[in-house]
Amino acid sequence: MRIATAISATLLLASAGGAAADDLSDLRERLEAQEQKIRVLERKLELQDEATKTATSATPVVRASPQQGFRIQSADGANVVRLRGVLQFDGRYFPDDVTAATADTWLLRRVRPILEGTLNGIYDFRFTPDFAQGKTVVQDAYIAARFKPWAVLTAGKFKVPVGLERLQSATDIRFIERGLPTSLVPNRDLGVTFGGDAAGGVVNYAFGYFNGVSDGGSSDGNTPTPDAENDTKGDWAARVFFQPFLNSDSFALRGLGFGIGGTYVDSTGSTATTLLPSYRTPGQQTFFSYRATTAASGATPAVNGTFADGERLRWSPQAYYYVGSFGLLGEYANVSQDVTRTTATAGVRSATLDNKAWQVQLSWFATGEDESFRGFTPGSVFSLENGTWGALEFVARYHELDVDDDAFVGGADSFANPDSSASKASAWGVGINWYLNQNYKWSINYDVTSFEGGAVGGADRPDERALFTRFGLQF
Amino acid sequence: MSNYFRIVAACALLALVAPLAQAKDVTLLNASYDPTRELYEQYNAAFAKYWKGKTGETVTIKQSHGGSGKQARTVIDGLPADVVTLALAGDIDAIAANGKLLPVNWQSRLPHNSSPYTSTIVFLVRKGNPKNIHDWGDLVRSGVSVITPNPKTSGGARWNYLAAWAWAQQQPGGSDATAKEYIRKLFKNVPVLDTGARGATTTFVQRGIGDVLLAWENEAFLSIKELGADKVEIVVPSLSILAEPPVAVVDKVVLRRGTREVANEYLKYLYSPEAQEIIAQNFYRPIDEQVAAKHARQFPQIKLVTIKDFGGWTAAQKLHFADGGVFDQIYAPSGS
Numbered sequence: 001m002r003i004a005t006a007i008s009a010t011l012l013l014a015s016a017g018g019a020a021a022d023d024l025s026d027l028r029e030r031l032e033a034q035e036q037k038i039r040v041l042e043r044k045l046e047l048q049d050e051a052t053k054t055a056t057s058a059t060p061v062v063r064a065s066p067q068q069g070f071r072i073q074s075a076d077g078a079n080v081v082r083l084r085g086v087l088q089f090d091g092r093y094f095p096d097d098v099t100a101a102t103a104d105t106w107l108l109r110r111v112r113p114i115l116e117g118t119l120n121g122i123y124d125f126r127f128t129p130d131f132a133q134g135k136t137v138v139q140d141a142y143i144a145a146r147f148k149p150w151a152v153l154t155a156g157k158f159k160v161p162v163g164l165e166r167l168q169s170a171t172d173i174r175f176i177e178r179g180l181p182t183s184l185v186p187n188r189d190l191g192v193t194f195g196g197d198a199a200g201g202v203v204n205y206a207f208g209y210f211n212g213v214s215d216g217g218s219s220d221g222n223t224p225t226p227d228a229e230n231d232t233k234g235d236w237a238a239r240v241f242f243q244p245f246l247n248s249d250s251f252a253l254r255g256l257g258f259g260i261g262g263t264y265v266d267s268t269g270s271t272a273t274t275l276l277p278s279y280r281t282p283g284q285q286t287f288f289s290y291r292a293t294t295a296a297s298g299a300t301p302a303v304n305g306t307f308a309d310g311e312r313l314r315w316s317p318q319a320y321y322y323v324g325s326f327g328l329l330g331e332y333a334n335v336s337q338d339v340t341r342t343t344a345t346a347g348v349r350s351a352t353l354d355n356k357a358w359q360v361q362l363s364w365f366a367t368g369e370d371e372s373f374r375g376f377t378p379g380s381v382f383s384l385e386n387g388t389w390g391a392l393e394f395v396a397r398y399h400e401l402d403v404d405d406d407a408f409v410g411g412a413d414s415f416a417n418p419d420s421s422a423s424k425a426s427a428w429g430v431g432i433n434w435y436l437n438q439n440y441k442w443s444i445n446y447d448v449t450s451f452e453g454g455a456v457g458g459a460d461r462p463d464e465r466a467l468f469t470r471f472g473l474q475f
Numbered sequence: 476m477s478n479y480f481r482i483v484a485a486c487a488l489l490a491l492v493a494p495l496a497q498a499k500d501v502t503l504l505n506a507s508y509d510p511t512r513e514l515y516e517q518y519n520a521a522f523a524k525y526w527k528g529k530t531g532e533t534v535t536i537k538q539s540h541g542g543s544g545k546q547a548r549t550v551i552d553g554l555p556a557d558v559v560t561l562a563l564a565g566d567i568d569a570i571a572a573n574g575k576l577l578p579v580n581w582q583s584r585l586p587h588n589s590s591p592y593t594s595t596i597v598f599l600v601r602k603g604n605p606k607n608i609h610d611w612g613d614l615v616r617s618g619v620s621v622i623t624p625n626p627k628t629s630g631g632a633r634w635n636y637l638a639a640w641a642w643a644q645q646q647p648g649g650s651d652a653t654a655k656e657y658i659r660k661l662f663k664n665v666p667v668l669d670t671g672a673r674g675a676t677t678t679f680v681q682r683g684i685g686d687v688l689l690a691w692e693n694e695a696f697l698s699i700k701e702l703g704a705d706k707v708e709i710v711v712p713s714l715s716i717l718a719e720p721p722v723a724v725v726d727k728v729v730l731r732r733g734t735r736e737v738a739n740e741y742l743k744y745l746y747s748p749e750a751q752e753i754i755a756q757n758f759y760r761p762i763d764e765q766v767a768a769k770h771a772r773q774f775p776q777i778k779l780v781t782i783k784d785f786g787g788w789t790a791a792q793k794l795h796f797a798d799g800g801v802f803d804q805i806y807a808p809s810g811s
Binding site (some may be wrong): 047050051078344 | 553620666667668669671674678682683721776
């Protein structure tokens, strides 16, 4: 009996123990299943995060910024299209009553939507039409392939690399109109350049070949066909510019740059296509031009004008220096031009005329911003609510353009008429630029220009006093 | 005008020659699929040494890895890969057909249909094989959790899928319909779809999810090598598929970058005995007979179908993996 009881008790205990083990095993399986579910959910979230990051890194970027306009770019930044624009509305006033009354005017000086961008991280392009002054001109239309920083091939219509102030953007120039040396160097032309930055930007160089334009001109002014070759000979152009302390720690010297640019051509014009320029004052009035061809009229016989006939060499040493709130820009330009004129009394007269110009510009941010050749960042923006006024800059300059005296030798047979063309223009100017923010700028300039010659009987042309103002928008 | 022509030609020539002036240092980009990281890390070092000895040039090979299909799309979208070493020919076909970056006959340019190594699909299970998984049929049992990547983005996943399809078809009474039903059940047991094979390995090995990983043979061996045989083990199914990962030079990229010669040699060198040894060391099946014989014991004997049994990659892609194909018809994410 005892044995039977013991066996029964043992079996009962074993049965109870087995049931508990089954429950434990079941519990363990359920727990593992729950753990698996949690792990799966965590992994799915992990994968979702990865997918989101991947999608984000592949999503094109759309940006609108005051500095760089409106931009669409691929996720890797290799393909970019940017819409920018420049609008400049000028007021011109001549208080001296000497300049033609019609010169007082409001003027749309620049109306330029700019489409630019980069393809495949290498190929830049820019297209800039200009709708100002009642006409449409293609200012820039070029492709630039940046194979290396020092190997950039540019083809199309763009600024010829010569004049320093000419190469400064229209939104960065400190005066409403550029100085007199710019009258001697080419503006925009059609051609090809090869160049770039070497040694981390310490050396910038470019050399190229262009259709050729007259002094201060753009190829859209070429005759008889705008934006086309006009003399069967192209201009060679080259420029090298150094910023030796660009990457140095020297605050005082970092903003120093100097260089030289120039062009050369040997071509012959005609009385119909003279290939010769006129020069304008800071007030944009013509003060010098070569004698033009006129047809016979009644008792007045026909007159042959002057035309380019041989070599034209331009060269322009240049420099700037920016330190803190102060800026200094200077350049010299010289054009050595072979000319010819045929008259009944003197026959064929030829000469090499050396016209030269120079300028010095000073600029100072009274509000403390740093001066630079390209762009700047205002310390504050104009806001009546916050009591901030933006950036205020004072500028001053002196500039001259001196035409070779030989141009006026020969009386009626001279290359230029001393009774209507001045042999020298000397000008000083002051101005204020008020940058309300990076996009809006108001400027006022006052320039006084004195002349040598240019009036009847060898007298001096009266001084020109020009008061210009500009409302500018750029983005 | 001849003057203009000369100037333009001179500038263009200068522009072309200038970048080549520094041709002593060459960089290649190899866009590859997920599990080849270790293989190419070792191979790139060997090739750089070989190329330096042969030409004196220093070549640096950059790698890009991801799901094979995803990599193909990235190359089509502009990734400047000089060479592609992908999981299956269909993905390089897509680069040829949709990206026009290399000729459609690219596969005939190198030996063995441009596949310098092969592999196959095996199972990786937890140590002791607690779910008692031995063949494809076990994968559709209730309670078995299967890890495989997404066939839409992963070449390895497509090989997995086709191996499973082939097994189901070859079962008694098997047909396309039964195979489709089998695949539907199989993917019902897949809790999570990674975009590539390496991601799936991470899910199974590091995150501890699932009971079985459908894996490249090389990936399975690598997992054992890294984790130890006490953590996971390989199960060889009764039937699998011969995976032939191909390689190709991307013509338009090498033409633009001036890297054709080194890119061609980079792929040709994969067939050399030295490279084949590296391939075997990384658990890919070498195509060189001597190297294969040397490592024969490393690779289990399996009955293998090939892509030809599916009519080639174009037909397989269209039927199974294209938008609206069989996979789209049978797959619904778990929980949806």
